[in-house]
Structure formats: C-alpha cells, structure tokens
Amino acid sequence: MTGAGVVAPDVVEAAAAAPLTLVVGEVNLGKTTLVTRVANALLARGLRVGVIDADVGQSEVGPPTTVGLGRVVRPLERLGDAEPVALRFVGATSPVRDQAGTIAAVARLAVRARAEGLTHVLVDTSGLVRGDLGLRLKQAKIDALAPDLLLVLDRGGECDPILAPYLRAGRPRVVRVPVPDETRARSPEERRRHRDRALAAHFDGARRVTLDLRRVVLRRPALFVGEPIESEELLDVAAEGTELLWGERRGGEIAVVSRARLGESERRGLSRRLGAQGFVEHALEDIVGMLAGLEDAELDMLALARVSAIDFEERTLAVETTADVDRVVSVNIGREPVARRGE
Ligand SMILES: Nc1ncnc2c1ncn2[C@@H]1O[C@H](COP(=O)(O)OP(=O)(O)OP(=O)(O)O)[C@@H](O)[C@H]1O
Ligand SMILES: [Mg+2]
Known part of the structure; x- marks a missing residue:
C-alpha cells in the first residue's frame, strides 16, 4: 500500500x-x-x-x-x-x-x-x-x-x-x-511493461470507427486546413518513384503527405517546383499506426485512438477507440507508434 x-x-x-x-x-x-x-x-x-x-x-x-x-x-x-x-x-x-x-x-x-x-x-x-x-x-x-x-x-x-x-x-x-x-x-x-499494460487496459472494449475529417478537425498534423492541390499537379511535380497522397496550400506554405518519407533533395525539388515559401512534409507512417488523442470541445482527451487508415479522397480516418465519436471535435496524432518495432 x-x-x-x-x-x-x-x-x-x-x-x-x-x-x-x-x-x-x-x-x-x-x-x-x-x-x-x-x-x-x-x-x-x-x-x-x-x-x-x-x-x-x-x-x-x-x-x-x-x-x-x-x-x-x-x-x-x-x-x-x-x-x-x-x-x-x-x-x-x-x-x-x-x-x-x-x-x-x-x-x-x-x-x-x-x-x-x-x-x-x-x-x-x-x-x-x-x-x-x-x-x-x-x-x-x-x-x-x-x-x-x-x-x-x-x-x-x-x-x-x-x-x-x-x-x-x-x-x-x-x-x-x-x-x-x-x-x-x-x-x-x-x-515498458507498465506502459504497455496501461495502454492495453485503456483500449479494452475499443471499436473500429471512421471519423469524418470534414467534421472533425485534424489538429496534428494540421491537414485539410488549406486549399487542396489537384492530384494532376501533384503527379506533375513529383519525381519518379515519389508518391504524394495529399497536398494543400495555405498562404505561401505547402503541406504534403507522402507515401514514403522524402529525401532532402526531393523535398527541396518539390518545394521549388510548387513555388512554396514554406514546405511541410508528413509521411504516411507519421499518421497510420500511431497513437492519437480524440479531443472534445475543451480539448480534453475523450480517449486514445489507434490510427489504422486515412483516406484522402473520402477525408476519413479509421481508428480504434472507446470514445463516443459524436463528441469528438478534434484529432491529435502523436509521436508514439501503437506498437514498437519487433512487437
Ligand atoms: N517512503 C517509502 N517507503 C517505502 N517504499 C517506498 C517509499 N517511497 C517509495 N517507495 C517504493 O519505491 C518504489 C518507487 O517509488 P515511486 O514510484 O513513488 O518513485 P518515483 O520517484 O515516482 O518513480 P518514477 O521515477 O518511476 O516515477 C515503489 O516501489 C514504492 O513503493
Ligand atoms: Mg513516479
């Protein structure tokens, strides 16, 4: 005791x-x-x-x-x-x-x-x-x-x-x-065991749900807050072997989501070809497979979520969580993978 x-x-x-x-x-x-x-x-x-x-x-x-x-x-x-x-x-x-x-x-x-x-x-x-x-x-x-x-x-x-x-x-x-x-x-x-056990207990009874990112704000990484870039333009500017899943302009800054993390020269090249003053890249692995917090109107966390998929066309995020989805106002994707490598 x-x-x-x-x-x-x-x-x-x-x-x-x-x-x-x-x-x-x-x-x-x-x-x-x-x-x-x-x-x-x-x-x-x-x-x-x-x-x-x-x-x-x-x-x-x-x-x-x-x-x-x-x-x-x-x-x-x-x-x-x-x-x-x-x-x-x-x-x-x-x-x-x-x-x-x-x-x-x-x-x-x-x-x-x-x-x-x-x-x-x-x-x-x-x-x-x-x-x-x-x-x-x-x-x-x-x-x-x-x-x-x-x-x-x-x-x-x-x-x-x-x-x-x-x-x-x-x-x-x-x-x-x-x-x-x-x-x-x-x-x-x-x-590590204490952490893993506490996380497992938190997800006890979790269900798979789909969040509509036109209604729920993706706060981190901040996406769907600017002007979408047409997929033809993304195809045009991407180098051979680079796959861009999403791009948007906000002011002079450009944010993209790439299937695989970009190398430094590709990042610079893309930024130049898109005429960006600022350039932010998120790789798919920064989103899918990560732990996220589902937040209410006070930014209090309702429950954790495991992100299992993102669909840029439908603008949806598939997660496992125990949260009441009707109360979710924003999603905050963290830096911690759902499971560490090798587990
Ligand atoms: N005053 C005390 N008398 C007896 N046992 C103690 C006492 N304080 C701490 N302990 C025991 O020492 C261990 C570490 O204590 P505690 O978890 O409080 O430390 P902590 O500084 O919070 O550790 P952490 O850095 O992991 O957060 C526990 O097993 C606890 O039961
Ligand atoms: Mg302690």
Whole structure:
C-alpha cells in the first residue's frame, strides 16, 4: 500500500499552506509515493485536493502519452485511485519528445483544477532532472506553473542546479524531503511493461470507427486546413518513384503527405517546383499506426485512438477507440507508434 505511510509533519504543513505544489526528483526516489501520501494527509484535513500526473511515461492518472488531473475523494492506495477529472493528450511517452506540449498540458490542468474548486493541487513529475536537458525542462515547468512549493527528493544535490534561481529569489518555497531507504528501482523493462499494460487496459472494449475529417478537425498534423492541390499537379511535380497522397496550400506554405518519407533533395525539388515559401512534409507512417488523442470541445482527451487508415479522397480516418465519436471535435496524432518495432 503505497498511500498508507506517513509523511513528515513539516512537509504536510508546507503543502497545506501551498495551493500548488510540484514534486521534483530523480527516477525511483519515491515521488509518486510522496504525492500520494501528501494528498491523503491533506484530504484527512478536510481540504479539496487535486493531483496532476505529469509523468507521460509511467502514468497513473490516465494512460501513457497523457497528463491527467484527478480529484482526491477518498484515501488513495495508489495515485491512480484519484477520480479522473480531465486528461490532456501529449502524444509521447517521454517529456523530452514534446517538452512544450507537456508543459502546456500541465499548466492548463493546473488552471482547470482551480476552476474545479480544488484548493490544493499536487503535481507529480517524471524523473528527468539530470543534465542541461533536465534542468531546462524542470525550470520551464516551474516557470510556467509558478508553484508555491517545491518538494525536492534528492540524494546528492543533483537538483541543486535546477533550484539555484528559486533559492536565490526566495520563491517558490523549497522543502527537501529525505529519500526513503526502502525505495525499489523499476528497471526499464518493468517500465515498458507498465506502459504497455496501461495502454492495453485503456483500449479494452475499443471499436473500429471512421471519423469524418470534414467534421472533425485534424489538429496534428494540421491537414485539410488549406486549399487542396489537384492530384494532376501533384503527379506533375513529383519525381519518379515519389508518391504524394495529399497536398494543400495555405498562404505561401505547402503541406504534403507522402507515401514514403522524402529525401532532402526531393523535398527541396518539390518545394521549388510548387513555388512554396514554406514546405511541410508528413509521411504516411507519421499518421497510420500511431497513437492519437480524440479531443472534445475543451480539448480534453475523450480517449486514445489507434490510427489504422486515412483516406484522402473520402477525408476519413479509421481508428480504434472507446470514445463516443459524436463528441469528438478534434484529432491529435502523436509521436508514439501503437506498437514498437519487433512487437
Ligand atoms: N517512503 C517509502 N517507503 C517505502 N517504499 C517506498 C517509499 N517511497 C517509495 N517507495 C517504493 O519505491 C518504489 C518507487 O517509488 P515511486 O514510484 O513513488 O518513485 P518515483 O520517484 O515516482 O518513480 P518514477 O521515477 O518511476 O516515477 C515503489 O516501489 C514504492 O513503493
Ligand atoms: Mg513516479
């Protein structure tokens, strides 16, 4: 029982005084356990507690590739026991692959938590803190969220570079939490299994449905938002062996979808022959076989989808999903394949 242990009174005190708390620390140091226990301690005080699961890989609230907001309505055994309020699709299982998207999703859910009347919100993060990448990611998250409190789990000062500007400025408040002795490291293999199991559970009961892309907006990649280019013109400009499935003009920019990814010289040649000021290429493999988020009018994710086909003539997208298709307003295709190669 992850959620049953006690948290030091000064940590609970600090969290009770903070509307927004962010937990920072390396992998396997007990961040999720800490968030779960602090949430329980705040709930026991009668506070309205929310948790944001910003770990897009080892997700607890919502499936991998998403950031989730949950409401704590009863003591949690695991973070995932929080009652889901809203999910945002990021589309990657590592924050590195879409830093801006991850941060925007977390920031948006923090605002949402407020609107839902949650007075104490705890944000659990991924364990990426090392190196310049970790530093920039964590600081960008802190700066975008402006939390009141940072709960820091670190063993050997590895978070100090991240914390330096905040310690100097005196805010957010920084409280260091001793790393528990008993933590058990999860191997990359266990992490992958956890991800795959969570995804499989999410697709339990999924049906194959066809989305009409004249009604539903394809937000990423942004297609069907410009003037279509006639197929004869596409045939004309494409080099021998290049198959363009779709092309459209928007302003001076041209977007195409190719059956197979184009080489650099073919991309340049096409761009020139089409007289494009800007040129965006999507290969079919960026669409078919990828995980997507089906979003409602609030851009909340209704459910994940597996993209199985796209038809440019009919403008339809065939997907497997559990979502109620009548509520789908937009589709957001991510960067994560449905199944990794070799599986
Ligand atoms: N205070 C604690 N006492 C006993 N066991 C703990 C404690 N904190 C964490 N653990 C155990 O250590 C393991 C890792 O903990 P947890 O998942 O909370 O870490 P994390 O930092 O969130 O990891 P990740 O980087 O994978 O997100 C789990 O098996 C958990 O049960
Ligand atoms: Mg965790």
